[in-house]
Amino acid sequence: MLDKGIEMLQANMRVDDWQLRRKHLVEHQLYLIGTQVESQRRAETDLINIDVFAAAPSDNAKGRGTSTLQFTPGISDDIPERIERALDMAALAVTPRYELPGPADYQAIELRDPELAERPWETMERWRTELHEAIRRENDVRLSAAEFFVGLETNTMLNSRGVKGQYPATRAFIEMVLLAGNRQEENENYFSTTVRAMSHLNLSRIVKERATYARDMLTAQTPQSRTGPVIISGRAVAHLFDPFVYRTNGQAIYRKFFNTAIGDDVFGERAISGDPLDIAVDPTIPYGGASAPFDEEGLPLRRIQLIKQGRVENLMASKRYADYLGIPATGAATNTVVGTGSLTFEQLLRGPACHIVEFADFHADPMSGDFVSEIRLGYEIDARGNATPIKGGAVSGNVFNAFTNCRMSQETARLRRYYGPKAIRFEELAIGGA
Amino acid sequence: MTIGRNPAERSFLRELVAEMEHKAPYASILINENRSLAISSATRMDRVNETGPQAGAVLTAWTGEHFEEEVTSDLSRDGLAQAARNLIGRISVKPGGLSIDPGPPTAADYATAHRIDPAQVAISDKLEHCREMRRQIQEADQRIVDASCRYNENRIKTTFVNRNRDLFQEITYLTFGPMIVISDGSTTRYDILYNAGTGGYELAQVDQQEVDAMIARIPCLLQAKRVEPGLYDVITCPAASGLIAHESFGHGVETDMFLKGRARAHDYINRPVGSELVDLYDDPTWPAGPGSFFFDDEGQPASQTKVLDKGVLVSGLTDLNAAMRLKLPRTANGRREGTGKAYARMTNTYFGAGSDKLEDMIASIEHGIYLGDFESGMEDPKGWGVQCVLRWGRAIEDGKLTDQYFTQVGLTGYVPDLLGSISMTADDIRLSGGTCGKGYKEWVRVGDGGPHMKMKARLG
Numbered sequence: 001m002l003d004k005g006i007e008m009l010q011a012n013m014r015v016d017d018w019q020l021r022r023k024h025l026v027e028h029q030l031y032l033i034g035t036q037v038e039s040q041r042r043a044e045t046d047l048i049n050i051d052v053f054a055a056a057p058s059d060n061a062k063g064r065g066t067s068t069l070q071f072t073p074g075i076s077d078d079i080p081e082r083i084e085r086a087l088d089m090a091a092l093a094v095t096p097r098y099e100l101p102g103p104a105d106y107q108a109i110e111l112r113d114p115e116l117a118e119r120p121w122e123t124m125e126r127w128r129t130e131l132h133e134a135i136r137r138e139n140d141v142r143l144s145a146a147e148f149f150v151g152l153e154t155n156t157m158l159n160s161r162g163v164k165g166q167y168p169a170t171r172a173f174i175e176m177v178l179l180a181g182n183r184q185e186e187n188e189n190y191f192s193t194t195v196r197a198m199s200h201l202n203l204s205r206i207v208k209e210r211a212t213y214a215r216d217m218l219t220a221q222t223p224q225s226r227t228g229p230v231i232i233s234g235r236a237v238a239h240l241f242d243p244f245v246y247r248t249n250g251q252a253i254y255r256k257f258f259n260t261a262i263g264d265d266v267f268g269e270r271a272i273s274g275d276p277l278d279i280a281v282d283p284t285i286p287y288g289g290a291s292a293p294f295d296e297e298g299l300p301l302r303r304i305q306l307i308k309q310g311r312v313e314n315l316m317a318s319k320r321y322a323d324y325l326g327i328p329a330t331g332a333a334t335n336t337v338v339g340t341g342s343l344t345f346e347q348l349l350r351g352p353a354c355h356i357v358e359f360a361d362f363h364a365d366p367m368s369g370d371f372v373s374e375i376r377l378g379y380e381i382d383a384r385g386n387a388t389p390i391k392g393g394a395v396s397g398n399v400f401n402a403f404t405n406c407r408m409s410q411e412t413a414r415l416r417r418y419y420g421p422k423a424i425r426f427e428e429l430a431i432g433g434a
Numbered sequence: 435m436t437i438g439r440n441p442a443e444r445s446f447l448r449e450l451v452a453e454m455e456h457k458a459p460y461a462s463i464l465i466n467e468n469r470s471l472a473i474s475s476a477t478r479m480d481r482v483n484e485t486g487p488q489a490g491a492v493l494t495a496w497t498g499e500h501f502e503e504e505v506t507s508d509l510s511r512d513g514l515a516q517a518a519r520n521l522i523g524r525i526s527v528k529p530g531g532l533s534i535d536p537g538p539p540t541a542a543d544y545a546t547a548h549r550i551d552p553a554q555v556a557i558s559d560k561l562e563h564c565r566e567m568r569r570q571i572q573e574a575d576q577r578i579v580d581a582s583c584r585y586n587e588n589r590i591k592t593t594f595v596n597r598n599r600d601l602f603q604e605i606t607y608l609t610f611g612p613m614i615v616i617s618d619g620s621t622t623r624y625d626i627l628y629n630a631g632t633g634g635y636e637l638a639q640v641d642q643q644e645v646d647a648m649i650a651r652i653p654c655l656l657q658a659k660r661v662e663p664g665l666y667d668v669i670t671c672p673a674a675s676g677l678i679a680h681e682s683f684g685h686g687v688e689t690d691m692f693l694k695g696r697a698r699a700h701d702y703i704n705r706p707v708g709s710e711l712v713d714l715y716d717d718p719t720w721p722a723g724p725g726s727f728f729f730d731d732e733g734q735p736a737s738q739t740k741v742l743d744k745g746v747l748v749s750g751l752t753d754l755n756a757a758m759r760l761k762l763p764r765t766a767n768g769r770r771e772g773t774g775k776a777y778a779r780m781t782n783t784y785f786g787a788g789s790d791k792l793e794d795m796i797a798s799i800e801h802g803i804y805l806g807d808f809e810s811g812m813e814d815p816k817g818w819g820v821q822c823v824l825r826w827g828r829a830i831e832d833g834k835l836t837d838q839y840f841t842q843v844g845l846t847g848y849v850p851d852l853l854g855s856i857s858m859t860a861d862d863i864r865l866s867g868g869t870c871g872k873g874y875k876e877w878v879r880v881g882d883g884g885p886h887m888k889m890k891a892r893l894g
Contacts (some may be wrong), residue, residue: 179695
């Protein structure tokens, strides 16, 4: 069917260019409630997206229209009509012309774990056993529910300029909820992660940490309102860097959200103390959460240093926005790699301070850098290093201010597509509590 | 396979269910297909994309102990038959297990009502409509660095077949609205308006007064501060009320969470959890509601569920599994993201209207904050915590709204304290559209809403 579709695209005189992306996914899923199986599923899906570029009727050198048609093999027998319709729509919205990438040599990246790819059911059964054994070793904790997904995807990229690429990748998703306490006073801890290799998952270690969190939730109190030192660790750390990465995004610059230029200081005229900020994107990390040999336009991906010592070193742009801005095309954002800091994790925790290990749902606004999030679990650390659990209330701030006075840990964390310091200490953040 | 009203294909699906039930005590097939048209006009670029059909089938078999499902995007007869063989081939039936009621015999076809059929409006006219809105706001203020207007049209066809049920629905879901990115050279923020619902092209509009208000608050948002953390008298706009309804108690009464021991509400049925002014509903039959449908993804006909009655928790929201295991009445809340797993999920969730007037509510506050449009939220059904992030808040001083704005306002608290503090509810109920995840995945379309409400809330 794919070959037939490509023949149709090549034969259509109205098609100026085209690019095709196909994703075939086979996923196995296991759902548990307590020790019992709730559901088992196997899903096989196949989806093709084709961008067609229609020559502009007036001046093809300056602009042309683009539209995307999407179909599922097996249900679409009207491809020629769909191509014509997409071309009609493309002609409605002519945009400045940019050239599609041509053929390139793609770097081989390890993304397919044979164990996950070839033995999904057995893998999930082994995780199930490991999970129950790890929980049995913990006091006063039980499993509420868990979900395991193991998938093998095959990504294909073709275009009219000769781009031809394909890579397989495995992906596993694990979600679990632990309960601590009794029916009168019970609390939960939620955990989820996505990995691409078996070796990246240590269920025993995760259960040990999460069981502690669940038990600590039982005695946690609302913190006092104040402004002061706050250490953030856990999954929120990854999101703290999103506004910095977005400032280097070619599309955002083209749309005038920001006027970022190479050499700019990301903190503007603010005075800086503490650790410098280094951010790169790296698609080549073996089994990295966002690793890939090429992006959705077929551009070969490579490591790009975006920010070095707080200054913009490179901008990040797809082929479209790179051509519009007259800058090199880097391809899409991949894994975010952040430089480590000067202190150990233990040194960062020097009291008095507040250490937040979990927020309800942490995001920093990519435009302004503002953030606010409810504390799901944290610890008040006193001058002697004693830690008392806290929950409730919120931490708020702005990343562009907060990072001017921060320290990052020497120890690193791998959080899906983030590779960087495990924890960050900010000297002045607002806590809204009791 | 044609998804829809083709009797021969529907007959084939029924035969396939019968074949699966030779081994499984219960079987069903759900097929859905999604086609969408996305149009946007922005300052520097217009886009028109028609995507789909993205389609798939979920074949379900109950073993007497647990569910087994096979999902395929190959909707040919051979593809579906192969998926059924795969499924039946791997299950082991447990004799004497729980049994599933397939419901009374029902055969029906449904479609979203509309005043203007979107299919009858030319795509070029839809694009021009977006361009007009974009031009209007672009020219209103020089601090707008990017203006855009988006139109999205989704047509979702769903077929559900089990031993007794043979159902088909075609839902048309529309969103329309402008977005602005504003900057004074040092600060960049954005603001957005949109209308969302199930219906026709008549939904492709936003209230001009709201557009004017969005333009008028540009200088205020660029000068906006962060709110001083503390406990405030607040008035929530209908969208903010809806976010609180959704995060505070909507998720907490999804009864799959009861099964997992994750919802404190399980122990509070028929007990008070909020002020007597609080009624809370979940209703997939709300006319033109963003989360409206005719039957859920497990074949349950849509109907209204009253969750809170005068502050007392009276009912949860069930999917097939939770209703069967907990012996609760089935409500129309078994929903899937596409062909994903079914969970108990909200539809249109809203606080009931009261009788107060907004102007009286504002006048009753000496020092407080009016909370504007929502940004995001997160539930905590076990701890009864809540997180709501509002895009902006506006100071109220001496009973009057001021021009002091706050951005990224976080509302947190203990749910019974928050709902117990509700002291006034207006008569102006309204629903907003959005998407809702179960944890961090399984996104479904929902509506949230309520009237303006006065309460005490911890902000930060």
